[in-house]
Amino acid sequence: MISKDLIGASAKPIILSILSKQESYGYEIIQQVKELSGGELEWKEGMLYPVLHRLNEQGIIESYWYAPKGKRKRKYYRLSTKGQVALKNEKHQWATVTKTLNKLWRITQCLT
Amino acid sequence: MFNLEKKIEAWRVDYLACGSFTTTDIAELETHLLSTIEEYKDKGLSDEDSFILAYNRIGNKDNLAEAFMTTNYRKVWLNRLVWILGGYLTFQIIYLFTTDLTRFTFLLNGKAHVAILEIIFYIALALYSIMVITTPFLIFSRSLQQWMGLRIAKPGPFLKNGLIILLTLPILSKTIEFFLFITGHISKFIWGWQGESLPHLIFIISYVGFINLLLKRRSPKIKTANV
Numbered sequence: 001m002i003s004k005d006l007i008g009a010s011a012k013p014i015i016l017s018i019l020s021k022q023e024s025y026g027y028e029i030i031q032q033v034k035e036l037s038g039g040e041l042e043w044k045e046g047m048l049y050p051v052l053h054r055l056n057e058q059g060i061i062e063s064y065w066y067a068p069k070g071k072r073k074r075k076y077y078r079l080s081t082k083g084q085v086a087l088k089n090e091k092h093q094w095a096t097v098t099k100t101l102n103k104l105w106r107i108t109q110c111l112t
Numbered sequence: 113m114f115n116l117e118k119k120i121e122a123w124r125v126d127y128l129a130c131g132s133f134t135t136t137d138i139a140e141l142e143t144h145l146l147s148t149i150e151e152y153k154d155k156g157l158s159d160e161d162s163f164i165l166a167y168n169r170i171g172n173k174d175n176l177a178e179a180f181m182t183t184n185y186r187k188v189w190l191n192r193l194v195w196i197l198g199g200y201l202t203f204q205i206i207y208l209f210t211t212d213l214t215r216f217t218f219l220l221n222g223k224a225h226v227a228i229l230e231i232i233f234y235i236a237l238a239l240y241s242i243m244v245i246t247t248p249f250l251i252f253s254r255s256l257q258q259w260m261g262l263r264i265a266k267p268g269p270f271l272k273n274g275l276i277i278l279l280t281l282p283i284l285s286k287t288i289e290f291f292l293f294i295t296g297h298i299s300k301f302i303w304g305w306q307g308e309s310l311p312h313l314i315f316i317i318s319y320v321g322f323i324n325l326l327l328k329r330r331s332p333k334i335k336t337a338n339v
Contacts, residue, residue, distance in 0.1 A: 026140065027147040045148075046171040049140060050179040057183060075140045 002041055011043075011051050013090040016079060019061060020087055023078035026052065052077055060086045114160040120145065123167065132177035134187055145170060 002010075018029050026048050033041050055061045060083040067073035079087065120142070127138050148166035153159070170176070181188065 025143070027144050044171040044175070045144065045169050046141060046176045047179055049137065049144075050176075050183055053137075053180075053183040072143060072146065074143050075136075 002037075007041060007043065010041075011048075012055070013087070013094055014041075015048075015051065015055065016060070016083060016087040016090060019077055019079045020084070023076050025074040025076050027074075029077075055083075059083075114158075114163075116149070116159040116163060119163050127173065130173065130177050131188060132181045132184060134184055137180060137184070141170065 018032055030045055056063050061077045062080050063075055063077050065073055066076050124138055127133050145166050148169055149162045152162035152165050
């Protein structure tokens with residue numbers, strides 16, 4: 001299980017990364033996260049929407065209502081140009097964190 | 113017998129009544145709920161079980177309301193503002209009607225009971241005019257219609273807020289008089305002119321802020337991204 005704080009912190013890069021591949025809606029985003037993390041990342045589903053709305057307000061993502069043929073009308077989200085910059089920034093930050101942790105953990109592994 | 117559509121309708125009413133969600137928020141959450149219900153039904157679960165599981169997966173309503181308030185803060189506030197100003201105007205109209213009428217009928221025949229009857233008549237007339245003015249809005253705006261329906265279906269919070277507004281109105285009226293008296297004298301003293309509209313406006317704005325404090329206790333700015 002991933003801690004609540006880490007889930008909150010990783011929400012933005014995960015959402016942006018999913019939306020950078022293709023436009024999507026809340027339910028589908030959650031399904032993808034579940035699948036990709038093997039069920040380890042468990043989001044409180046309704047809580048995704050305030051995060052999406054905030055990103056939308058910041059202009060990082062855009063939203064529109066759309067009904068594909070034979071399916072119900074849903075609110076879709078897609079990455080804006082500002083969002084692509086934000087994603088790049090997030091990627092850099094997360095790469096730095098993981099790189100640091102990996103280095104630290106490799107050292108401890110050698111010692112034991 | 114479990115009725116899925118009725119359950120979803122009740123869910124929608126429950127969420128809207130809490131006042132922190134806009135109608136678009138509810139529509140979006142509803143598509144999520146329906147998708148989750150479908151997911152369970154495809155696995156062979158009953159309507160009832162699917163609904164309960166989907167309902168739980170969306171999350172606790174109070175927590176959600178708090179999180180949604182961070183982005184809906186302005187909209188919810190505006191909604192309250194409209195109601196407070198509406199209430200203030202209604203009060204002013206009734207107040208003007210009644211005070212002028214009492215004076216008028218007393219002068220005419222000196223009979224108190226006639227005056228009271230006429231006051232009741234004019235209050236009814238004022239309420240009727242408000243109804244006539246607001247009806248077209250109710251007919252044309254679906255969300256407003258839904259909202260009004262909710263006030264009738266779930267009158268608790270509405271009555272509480274209404275009561276707070278009504279109770280503070282006489283205080284407001286007296287304070288305005290006092291405020292105008294003071295500022296009038298100050299402006300007369302400084303500029304030789306007794307202006308009324310500016311202090312009036314300042315007062316209404318500060319009153320709205322005060323009412324907002326009374327109605328809204330939870331701070332919307334604490335929560336950060338929390339999925």
